[in-house]
Ligand code: 5GP
């Protein structure tokens with residue numbers, strides 16, 4: 001059921017402390033940790049502690065939690081002293097989503113071209 005922890009979900013297991021992560025921020029409802037395969041000098045993932053499969057499901061079923069995640073992306077950027085940064089939600093396989101627990105990527109610390117090269 002949406003929102004419930006999933007045993008086979010990587011990010012639910014990070015939240016549960018079963019898989020280690022380099023955590024940079026935590027609130028009652030969100031967790032932020034460094035991406036294991038960083039695409040920029042700063043690459044941090046912000047996730048809701050409740051399980052939703054992606055940003056679309058999160059926005060539809062838990063809009064306040066989606067707002068919490070977005071607010072935390074700002075907190076991450078401030079904590080990392082990023083003046084400029086990119087916030088990305090990959091939604092669906094065709095967009096590059098590989099982990100099926102909603103997450104925002106916060107990327108910064110280098111120039112970011114648009115569209116990505
Ligand atoms: P997606 O491709 O679904 O938008 O993003 C998933 C992200 O999770 C990828 O950037 C990937 O590097 C990251 N990732 C995958 N496995 C782990 C892990 O075990 N720990 C951490 N910290 N990040 C992971």
Ligand code: ZN
Pocket residue numbers: 005006009010011012013050051052100101
């Ligand atoms: Zn999960």
